[in-house]
Amino acid sequence: MKRSNFKVRKKNDRVSLTEDIRNHVIYSLSKEVKDASEWDAGKALALALRDRLVERMIETRDRYRRVKAKRMYYFSIEYLLGRCLGNNLCNMEILDLCEDIFKDLGYDLDEVRASERDPALGNGGLGRLAACFLDSLATLDLPGCGYGIHYEYGLFRQSIHNGYQKELADYWMKEGMPLQVARPDQSVIVPLYGRVESAATPSGDYLPMWVDWDDIIGVPYDIPVVGYGGKTVNYLRLFAARASENFDMDIFNHGDYIRAVQRKIESEMVSKVLYPTESVSFGKELRLVQEYFLVACGLRDITRRFLAQNKNFEEFADYVAIQLNDTHPALTVVELMRYLVDERRIEWDKAWEITRATCAYTNHTLLPEALELWSVSLIEKVLPRHLQIIYEINSRFLKKVESKYPADNEKLRRMSLICEDGTKKVRMANLAVVGSHSVNGVSELHSELVKTRLFPDFYEFAPQKFNNKTNGVTPRRWMLKANPALAALLTDTLGKGWITDLNELHKLEEHINDSEFRARFMEAKRTNKIKLGNFINSTLDINIPPDSIFDIQAKRIHEYKRQLLNVLHVIHLYLELVDNDVEPSCSRAFLFAGKAAPGYWEAKQIIKLIHSVAKVINNDPRAEGLLKVAFLPDYRVSLAEKIVPACDVSEQISTAGTEASGTGNMKFAMNGALTVGTYDGANIEMLEEVGQDNFYLFGLKQEEVEKALREGSYHPREIYNHSPEIRQVFTALLENRFSPDEPDLFRWLVDKLLTDNEQYMHLADFKSYSEAQKRIDRDYAEKEIWAAKAILNTARMGKFSTDRTMLEYAEDIWKIKAVK
Structure with missing residues (x-):
């Protein structure tokens, strides 16, 4: 069959789907239909769905090939996909049909969907953003796909024992993933270690030879990513590490079977486990190998595809765009140079021009500890040829800097790819900036700070490459799928256009004075609160009244995100109640x-x-x-889908200047939550969209935080001395009212928060935060006022769809076009 003649044959009608489900029970699972369990039926549905996705994936690929489309490849060390079955059924617009089919077959599709495990391929916002991007690319018919690692054990499962977090292994592939497609025929070889020999070409040019390297095999697995409407299906390609047969057999043939097996295990460790954030000690060899494995596999795959249609590598950047999602894939710059110079024999300057035109870099954090540094000695051990190339890139770059800023040694030191303060290290962020044609932050404030705080020298040197791309989230996952009650109301009111054009939500403002619409909007919220309350009751045995304010902070636990500030306020409210006889004006549930x-x-x-x-x-x-507090364990995408629609108050309270963007803030507001937040990250742009009356702003601004810490003028003990509320809270902690069986358990916390220039300035913002919470109580008590504010939050969130974000990337950075 000619590729250009490929036709999609699988239909999405009741008869065809039912027949295919039955056939997969028999021919894929080897069971009679009457003996099939609910889990069997779910797997059969997933396989029937995969048949349809694969057909459309092939059609999409051929559509791109016919027009020789430029493609974007998104390199990310993490992807937090969430459950795939229900999301794909939603985007294919067959969820209701499949629910009816399962009912006819005697099964509950909701139960089947709930049994699917989240692919645990990410830590949090970075990986979830990548997943949202892929959804929007496919919905917009944009030729782009993701590259990542097929971790066998993803981020740990969190359990709680006596209030302490315990980490459990998350073997997310235990039941398999029927939707993924193995591609062993497109496996790639990844070289590691070895040494570099100096040689020369016949003309006398330097010809380095990377020799005696070990190798591992990268085996690709494709997870189809279907856009809304089911017309375009891109994919996420994840590579699993496998031992090289030649390598293992060479050892085996020398009689050391045990060592052969051990080397095989060591090779396959590369894709065994995802590293949690904040726990990677720099210089960790396996993590460096993982990062190179991702880069090497991705580039081998891209160049193979390029060579199938093109022979002239001078046109490479006309057909290929690579986006580096933070610094983890920064070695792309070096690996592409190695490939072009060493393997394609392209002259250095031309290869550098191609590399920079191909690569673009997104920065996601301003925290110094998150900017990767790798020791020179470790890179030399693992990637000896790459270290040579890094030094050559650095030498040529610093010559240009020196010519523009003669005799400015301090600037040269700061801009160098090599940090020489103590042990020599490679600055991966500097490498990503130097090797890319575009550097972007992920909110307007963050992008300004990238230019002025993080990379001021680079911005001064090449201002044209810096830009902003404010993050978004996909409304298909976070409204259509996660909040069917609200989605049904939106569709009844606006039609289906909002699903692919979130700016349509602006039309909701026309209905804000319609009492029936307001009532339906708030009833949808109450429905979601009851669902979440039932879940909390069944899992934690905590009863949450649905008419309470559901005040939610759901995000990675980190000092800069200031869960501590939230808890201090909760303690304050409790002590006001029991010690001072001051009841809160509204019932509160802090989740x-x-x-x-x-x-x-x-x-x-x-x-x-x-x-x-x-x-x-x-x-x-x-x-x-009056007051309830609950911690919902094992936060993941599927749990977020329960939490987000039920939220009344969204806690986005990071210290100003520390949160790059945030995307949880967007998800909550889209679903009718009001934000209590600092002037930080995308909060600022959300505030501009929804208006100050519909956002509870508090706290110091970024420039005030910077000034206080820079001048050393933040003295929290002075605030403590003048605040009876803070003194009451700290006294309760020191007197062990919350730890009677573990004396002094929280003394560290009091000591830290009272330390001069405490980095995240908790006490500086406490009073302002407490006053914002009082405003929330007053507004929530006025039901009509609160309903109007909630509706306006949903109505004015059109900007924060990843469809908008992807169109900006496509036009400004990648130069790719939709292929309808």
């Missing part, structure tokens, strides 16, 4: 969710504090019906 990196002691202690406070408050009859 927390998030994981702490295994090596991050303070973050794990914050989880313990939340549980200790919850235990006291939830068991105090004086707080019954």
